[in-house]
Amino acid sequence: MILLIALLLTVGVVLMTYLVRPLLTTLRWRKEGKIKMKGIGLEPHWLLGSLHLVQVTEESFNFMESLLPLYPKIGQLWMGPFVWYLTLTHPHVLKPILATAEPKDELGYGFLRPWIGDGLLVSKGKKWHRNRHLLTRAFHFDILRGYTEIFNSCATTMLDKWVTMPQSAPVEMFKHVSLMTLDNMLLCTMSCTTNCQTDSKENRYIKAVFDLGEIVMNRMFNPLIHNDFVFYLTPMGRRFKGHCEYVHAFDEKIIQERKVLIKSSLESLTNDSKMHGEDSGNVELYKKATGKNLDFLDILLLTKDEDGKGLSDREIRDEVDTFLFEGHDTTASGISWAFYCLATYPDYQEKCREEVRRILGDKEFISWFVWLSSLQWFPTFVS
Template sequence: MEFSWLETRWARPFYLAFVFCLALGLLQAIKLYLRRQRLLRDLRPFPTPPTHWFFGHQKFIQDDNMEKLEEIIEKYPRAFPLWIGPFQAFFYICDPDYAKTVLNRTDPKSQYVQKFLSPLIGKGLVALDGPKWFQHRRLLTPAFHFNILKAYIEVMTHSVKTMLDKWEKVCSTRDTTVEVYKHINLMSLDIIMKCTFSKETNCQTNSTHDPYEKAIFEVSRIVFQRLYSFLHHSDIIFKLSPQGHRFQKLNQVLYQYTDTIIQDRKKSLQTGVKQDNTQKRKYQDFLDIVLSAKDENGSSFSDTDVHSEVSTFLLAGHDSVAASISWVLYCLAQNPEHQERCREEVRGILGDGSSITWEHLSQMPYTTMCIKECLRLYPPAPNISRLLDKPITFPDGRSLPAGITLFINIWALHHNPYFWEDPEVFNPLRFSRENSEKIHPYAFIPFSAGSRNCIGQHFAIIECKVAVALTLLRFELASDHSRPPQLVRRVVLKSNNGVHIGRGKGNR
């Protein structure tokens, strides 16, 4: 049967389009197949845990099964690949010598991770690489000079006491338990806003900041799930998904919060009116330095750079520190003998705790050891990512080519039984002066290591010491066995059901 001229005319473009799409699909399939074969070849020297041919290790990763992770570390103590679907694999490192080899290089951050985080924090210090990273690091380092950090002690003390006063009201009976993380998170937000942005928020008593806190928690969950869902690696698929729509709304909340901070300061500078507690300051805060920073050519940070750096430090400066303090208090509640020893040390230095100074912080060796042991057990940032820009050879002779995405799993480093005796046991004496010399320098890296270590780590430790010392003077912490934490690996290590701590019988 012959087709009419009209039918032939209209059918031909559709036929050609179909053939074109089919050819594109076939080329993409070939490209993915070759990618899988290349990854299988490159990763062959490194045994991997049992994997599903299509889903890879996706179920294990998304289940947040920390016990299973510990089993894998024991079986693969150096490194192992984890497959995210059939065409993507990440290389996980849990050996200090391997970590040292990577962190002493200048490989860029993994674009897989930064691609998902950039809508949240932009291209700030955490995400940058190369000369621009070096420039930002150099310009921002003065914000964390010891002379500036000393001035923060009074602010931190006031914010911590505000939180402890709230706990006094909550704990009206001895049997009361408190979900401490939400309180500590607000307290840490209060501190970061006052110290680095010189902005009074009253966020510990003002519920209007709840949307920001909730947005941070949920966005972190979405970013983690997207990272380990190979279908959502596609921007188009992710944006069309319910999670993608939710992410956009939450990101808008965070963007507006950060933008308000920046615009308020700019207005105050333009009008010459000092805001909040800036009249009392004798130092430049973080926001001052970001807005006034100039490179050797006299160029200032762009508006995008300013927003990225403020977003980065607002998130990292309060969320990770809040998690750290929560885990320290949880560990001390679980280990009353160490808690009491810390309390006696703090009481001997501070008395009733009416004042705490910079000099006091260096006089707490046992409390410092307990904090370090908590950071070993519960590192605030569980992973560091890198993308190999050139081949790498590890100390045992095995190699990887350029283009492989690496994750230095800090949790695995800190729990590796080949480098830590009884790694699940809380033992602060690991960090005594004589024992700490035996620790591999890359076996304990809660704030990363090498040139890209955390710029705010001293700020975090100081805040942690102030919070722990003042808390122990006011409360005896008890464990709540009925609600153990449910660990979730996000951008920051958290508990899905919060961190519940009871009030002991000996509270004053």
């Protein structure tokens, strides 16, 4: 009898800890959220929240755009009955939010973590500050200047494709722009040539990156697969896991090959096979040894902190995956929206065209010049 009572008490504690308390907390959050957001944005459905109105479709984005005149600064988006988000659409409202140091949302970012690991996008605290400091060198003007030729080449490849298309047929620009930005990022981060913009055969790595991003977005809008255990039982979850394993193996192979190249290059320059510590992390020495423009991976492998410690192989892989995702997807969205706005407002399109003509003159490509002011160096794009 005593054992039975103890067992029942144990089961009760477990249920209270893992089921009842989280449910009560979630219900309280829902109540508080509905009170705070009353009159701001659409009222949520009792079960679906906003999901019956908003999904990852063009129609949903058009619907959300139609709400802007009604709620020009702030709105709400409920992902099912319990999880809700603020939608900020005005810079005056967005500014104080961006200035805070609140912890990152684990629901959205947590879906990315199996893919991009604990890189700058999802990391926090001391790790974020240390790695952010170590990566600063990768964004120095001397490094970025070397990417200009890559930008020009990838953009030209995309434009050459457009020239061959029927002029009267509509073009889904986002796919083309996404391939162009991913092409840029693979070359700038890992000097990896895939010909993804022109190769008619679908590259497995490219397919994996695109599919991973799509799966993450679809999962966010489907509360039924928010739970990891449930998600990985589904075909989508198994596909996500397989893509992650392939992408990680691809990255790790390139990282190990680059480590060997860096080591041999530095040793050949110094005739010292026992280089270690800060000498082996000398960025300028490696640049001198190879005569190449350093890419993002070179910087990750060579950079050291004040204690002479660099990033681990896992941290390097996480940052590579993070910047590939952030660098191609968000940039493609921004460029596509810019094209949409230019097409919507022909007067501004013509102003932009005139500015480009004025800057370029008779030149075909944009190059990067850095000029010295009285106080510091500034980047500027000139012909």
